[in-house]
Amino acid sequence: MRISELLAQKFQLELQTIQSTQSLFDAAHILCAYNIGALPVVGHGDKILGIISERDLVRSIVSFQDGYFQKSVADIMTTDVITCGLDDPMDDIYELMVEKKIRHMPVVKGERIQAMLSIRDFEFAHRRLVSQSLVDGLTGVPNSQHLTDILDAEFNRYRRFHMPLSVAVIKVDRYAAISDSRGDAACDSLLQWLAETLVRETRAYDSIGRTAEDRFAIVFPNTDAKSAARACARLLRAIRSDPAAQDDSAAWSSVSIGLAQADREMRDGERIMILADERVETAAKAGGNTIEAPDAEAADSEDGTTHTTFRARHEALENLYGTD
Known part of the structure; x- marks a missing residue:
């Protein structure tokens, strides 16, 4: 400057x-x-x-x-x-x-x-410059690098104190199609609305960041698989019930979520984020408006979890885990 x-x-x-x-x-x-x-x-x-x-x-x-x-x-x-x-x-x-x-x-x-x-x-x-370097200029939430630093700190706490740690990645369904049909201004409004919703619907000590053009991530400290899955189900309900989502033209209100938890085999927080990112892609390919998460009730699979796809529109998570 x-x-x-x-x-x-x-x-x-x-x-x-x-x-x-x-x-x-x-x-x-x-x-x-x-x-x-x-x-x-x-x-x-x-x-x-x-x-x-x-x-x-x-x-x-x-x-x-x-x-x-x-x-x-x-x-x-x-x-x-x-x-x-x-x-x-x-x-x-x-x-x-x-x-x-x-x-x-x-x-x-x-x-x-x-x-x-x-x-x-x-x-x-x-x-001010330091603060700006830590946040996403469009949405005001932490940017990818800052969220990575937060995740690394939480992962070190998980390793030291054995407290559960979960990460969710939220991807806007059909983002490219929205960009092509409505333009950048519509995408910007979408991302700002989604960031506000994520902040409003999560706890004060959860950390939200924008990690790519079409997605956000949430770091859930001291949160096990069942609690994180419930939180994601509530988040999907909030997105679907928001007045902005009731507009027929608001097809962008559909999101997919990939959820992952820290385990003893992971060496750093990056592995949790990668796993959550892989799962959100699986959820998106399944049609969107879906959570791809480990089944907290199932036996361990080869990589330590068993994957089950939860359809938000059927609210299967509520049937499995109940609500708070």
Whole structure:
């Protein structure tokens, strides 16, 4: 990010400046009135001549004492001013401020002052960039990489404390056909609606992320196969009963779900996600609106689970496991 981009994101009040001939009391009054920490000192044509800060004023009171009110800004301002330009990289300027232990950075174009940035502006922008790198820009849920990190942490907890762990992958049925017939805008609305539904219908400590163009995943910590299957069945009911799904044109309201659980043979969380992804493809090929999950009641098969396809439209999961 460039300094110009940082300024574009910042809510800018009118830039306050001061002349070198003005009094220290004038400087203190401006700083107090506008709740700012430093003032650029300017001359003709807004050419920057120096900078004066709250700390400078405090020191001047101790230094001048009774003569404080007779002193001008020129008597205490810093003239060797470090500045930045509009095209400078934000990270480089932030590192410079930390290295030089300065809290305010004048932004100049040529020799003319353009804006004043504080170190808090840089810290806020950095936190915002970090946050944006962790979420999907369209839906606002964690992106694939962030969800992978969450899953790895939960898998390590599973290995250490032997608490159950489940993962569900949710795939929009006929996504490609929807994209071809209705366009990208319709797909975007679909994904936003589905993300909101997933967030609303899951627990606060479940983690939802978008893992591909047409699918999401849910990490269910401390959740066994039976409880996860029930949660997925409730989720399908919620999607089908949502008012948006009652519109005849809302054929996109059909989803498939693949469910998998951690077991002792798995080395990392990625294997659970792969297994859930394979099962959602099986569910989609079976016609959609379906959950492909391990049968919690059945005997172990060769890979540790027995797969049973549950049709949401027949609500077979409710018959098998009941409801909460």
